Amino acid sequence: MQGFEWHPDELAPGQAARRTAEDVKEAVDDFTGAFAEFRTEVEELIEEGDQVIAVVRHVGRVGGGNVQRRETHLWTFANGRPRSLREFEERDAALAAAGRRTS
Numbered sequence: 320m321q322g323f324e325w326h327p328d329e330l331a332p333g334q335a336a337r338r339t340a341e342d343v344k345e346a347v348d349d350f351t352g353a354f355a356e357f358r359t360e361v362e363e364l365i366e367e368g369d370q371v372i373a374v375v376r377h378v379g380r381v382g383g384g385n386v387q388r389r390e391t392h393l394w395t396f397a398n399g400r401p402r403s404l405r406e407f408e409e410r411d412a413a414l415a416a417a418g419r420r421t422s
Contacts, residue, residue, distance in 0.1 A: 324337070328407060354380060369397060370393065370417050375390060391408075
């Protein structure tokens with residue numbers, strides 16, 4: 320994961336950029352650890368050069384209830400390897416960050 324950066328949604332309280340493999344692993348473990356079941360479903364993929372926009376839905380079960388959250392990921396690649404991940408609340412914000420017109 321050398322050279323990789325994961326930037327959480329700016330609206331997510333208490334979140335900071337992750338820049339090491341340990342930071343990423345710890346964040347994923349922290350996020351998914353409370354769930355009895357957890358999965359991420361890709362609802363839409365937009366590929367444009369070295370960028371991929373993925374509209375995702377996280378689905379989990381905690382205790383007796385189910386939860387879900389939609390967000391949009393903007394991945395940037397270089398030489399076939401991921402270089403950054405940025406999370407957005409809204410699809411249009413990710414499209415704008417990628418330099419694409421929103422629809």
